[in-house]
Amino acid sequence: MREGESEMSVYMLAAVPMMFSLAAGDERSHVGNLYPFLRSYAEASPCSLSYLSRPWPDTEAWRAQGRAKMLELLSYSPEPVAPSEEVIETVHKQGYTRLRVRFLVTKDRSTEAFLLIPDGLTGPAPAVIAIHDHGGFYYFGKEKITETEDAPGILLKHIETAYGGRAFADELARRGYVVLVPDGFYFGSQRLDPGQLPEKFTAELQKHPQGSDAYIAAFNEMANRHEAIVAKTIFDSGATWPGILFQGDRASVDYLLSRPEVDGNRIGCVGLSIGGFRSAHLLGLDPRIACGVVAGWMTTYRSLLFDHLEWHTWMIYVPRQLAFLDLPDVASLNAPRPLMVINCNKDILFTLQGMGDAEHKLAEVYEKMGARDHFLCKYYDEPHSFKVPAQDDAIAWLDRWLK
Template sequence: MTLNMLGAYGDWAAASLPDPPRLSFRQPIFQNVESWRPVARARYRELLLGPAASPPPIAVVQHRLEFDGLAIEHLHWQLPYGPPTEALILKPAKATGKLPGVVALHDHGGNKYFGLRKITRMSKDPHPLMIQHQNHYYGGLAWANELARRGYVVLVHDTFTFGSRRMRLADLPGKIRNNLVEENPESPEEIQKYNQFAGAHEHLIAKSLFSAGMTWPGVFVSDDQRALDYLASRPDVDATRLGCAGLSGGGLRTVMLTGADERIRCSCCAGMMTTWADYVLQKSYTHTWMCYVPGLPKELDYPEILGLGAPNPILVLNNRQDELFTLSEMEHADRILREVYRKAGASDHYKANFYDGPHKFDAPMQKDAFAWFDRWLKG
């Protein structure tokens, strides 16, 4: 027995994972990707157990501005559940006609107080904590702005439990929030306290959603699909050229959204690729409760959720020293996706890059991601 998350139970639990899983395109019974994908995608959507379908959101523009060569719209919309969603649209200030659209998905980062502000910039004086965040994970760049500058309409929105969609302390019983209250919510000290509370609150959110017959991924995928509804509806967006991308929790959302929605034509998952076996044995302790869909590992391995987009192009960006994953399992996930795309007759539509360094989506990685979108959404 090797040391693992489940001790003496680890080998038994890992052995329960079928290889390949029942609905894997690697199964010999599946030969045609176009006939396999609807079946596998339907089962994936079923297991997500998301909230009831809702109509596309009606977005209200709060204000418009220009910043650093970009036209920016600050929006909000109301979903049938929770507080209003805040969102930004970013595009080149002088752009005309229809442009490709990308849903830029913010990360988790142990920071639920913030959402869209993690990957955008609207002024020369963003919150100091967001400067630190972008320096740490993104090479000092607001990558959604950088992508928009290249000729895209980029939508960034807060998703379930983050930013404008976060749990409000006043809505929770005192014993759940340890009697924490909001007094000066933008202060770094209060943000730190909120994020500590939010991290400790995750298991209660997951258990409560399970008890309601839903999963956490089901809720954030629904949030992200409603954002995609809005992006696709805009007159300045070519709805046949839509993509999504994100780091870490945003990479998770990229995997899940690509798997769920056929409108996504090109994807880039950064810093969020491994196998279910890696979660079982080594790394579930490093990850949020947002990752897990009961029953899904019997049907598809984790990388195969992203592979539901085949033969549409997908790019996976990995960091060799990423503390959130085991390198051998990142490489295993790469082999799985290469096999899926080879069998689909679309080997050139899949690419994985490995970079030196820890968990990040820095300037060189962004350069590769943007070139990927340029190739497949603008070509």
Template sequence: MKNNRRDFLKMSGIAGLGIMGGGIFPTPASASEKPRLHNGNVDTEKSIIGQYGPWANSRNSGRLPSLSFRRDEFTDLEGWRKRAMDTILDRLGLPELGPTPEVTLHHTYTYDGLVIEEISWQLPYGRATKAIVLKPVNAEGRLPAVLAFHDHGGNKYFGVRKITKTGDDQHEMMADHQKNYYEGRAWANDLAKRGYVVMVSDTFTFGSRRVLMEDVPEDQRKGLTDGDPENPDNIKAYNSWASDHEHIMAKSLFCSGTTWPAVFYAEDKVALDILVGRDDVDADRIGCGGLSGGGMRTVMSAGLDHRVKCAVCVGFMSTWTDFLLNKSFTHTWMAYVPRLPDELDFPEMLGLRVPLPTMVLNDEDDFLYTLPEMKKADGILQEVFAKAGAADRYKCSYYPGPHKFDKPMQEEAFSWWDQWLKS
């Protein structure tokens, strides 16, 4: 790939700010850390927690997790699934959000061949969740639909705007964001043009759901205010503050008896409730997917809510071992579920949806993971789907380059959704 080394270093620097949505990396990799990376691999003789690494990893290495479908004793797919899902929901500490909230329609207009709706709903906590719904102009009847997840990108000020474009006056930071991660595409728009209803909603701590300065004690604001919010300098200052605030939010959620992945899943489940309930959506043809933090949210939503008939996880697939020994410093607190690694490896959360169609897209030089552990995760999912007699329902592809969801990857994802949601 032309300029691959230059692009890789550029993306690695961006990655240090936090790509996920699935949040990722709060601080840049230091000069001493970068040499450990080589073609997706790391120095396997050392761990990021020093001599404690082999001991910590030995707790689960050499054995299958207790609820892995790969274990010989699990022969009843549905019986295994119920037991595993009950356990993961208990580990998550899923918050109860009550009945589906009422949706407010704020604006409807057309742009670039699409009908666009700007909507919102109020959850029991925080400010209203804003969302965008896109579908082709003149579309009729019930269409297949995709719940599209935005990424983290080290940018909590923005949410839905990261993967959509609703006018020619796009914010300069979002134009750059889409250029860096999506090869200049607003991929939610492009998917909708293929005959889908696509909904993108802000998630917990992003966009309309972000923490505002006026709502935290003054001594925690670092001198910031919520004034002049669209100013790029103010947005960068806010994103820096929000990155530093992630460990505070995570610890506070633990103190409340829940976890960050649980809140993501609960809020995305509400979004899915709303999407499924629309008059223009075929509830039997629903997909979801996204990059990075959106990939992590795909693991949770597609793994746990089987109304999602076709899933595409992009740029968020590895093993707990990879996070433990090599890469937790490239991720924030948003992906971790206490005690779950004893029972399921990370890819097995997505495997809970077997035999429903599932795709994983990886970048070979993704700074967030090591290539051997990405391939190990791929092997785990292959084994799960093969044991369930659904090998043809799982596909994993690898692309050259760093963390991204570029046009070739998008086209493969779109074709996968077409294959399973349009037939």
């Protein structure tokens, strides 16, 4: 079952580990006899653009080379568009105002986002791009980490399980941050439109009233099954799924910088799960990000090979990346700018070894740059989640560097 498998989410699976062959004592690789040669190939990958691969006398040259290589591998560089904005809805909340906005990501594609603006601002304020999770929940995006009126029960249950019942974007706004919460590609306002799919893919949806919990659950099931088709189509087009996601996140920075409420020198990013994965890449690839928090997605790619890729989404794969940069190497491309990593000891999506190896690599990079205190990694005795104690620690980290 992959990350995002909506029939039984990874959060539910974390509570029933006996379902996994690993827990039952079966120590064979999920790719069986194919594993040894793939492991050997991965182990021979040099990560040649890692800051630790060799001496780099010119840090800025290393940074530029690493970013250029990643953007090449991501294989998605649509023509830039000027920042745009359509305000769809304005809701006044206690202590802040929530706008629902739409802006262009490319000339062919737009997204919706919530923009949370604290009351009483007297000048440009620090800002955070809050990035939603995957969780097998495609019907919503931004709503998974933002308080909304009349939220359906299935959404409230997700927020309780993944976030301890607290929508952290609103908490950031209450504490003085301008917060942008965009829908990622394939989620929320950018989700699949069932009306434009062949009926063979949507028959189950037609059994339920649109917008009901049953309909949303059926939509999530359909979208989960469709990931493979979408991934194949993306690759066949010459692009990559991460490339599309990350370009959208950089477009969100463009939009945020167009807002007069925002101090462009104090922008951070934070997210859980695929949101953490996107946060790691946004921090690493965009020099406009001053501080980052990665929750529930920091590991080494080699550590996933044996038996951990079954549970992951199609949204994370970049061909040939390991020859140049592992995940912690990408996150380090903005070092020594501050980075906090939040890991969970009971997270079945990763191995403790992989999380530890990534932590140690990042710590060594920051140490080598003379800024060890700019990196923090904390572990929580939880399954894959970003609950209130971890949120509070993340906000304290953002406060330390952005206020």
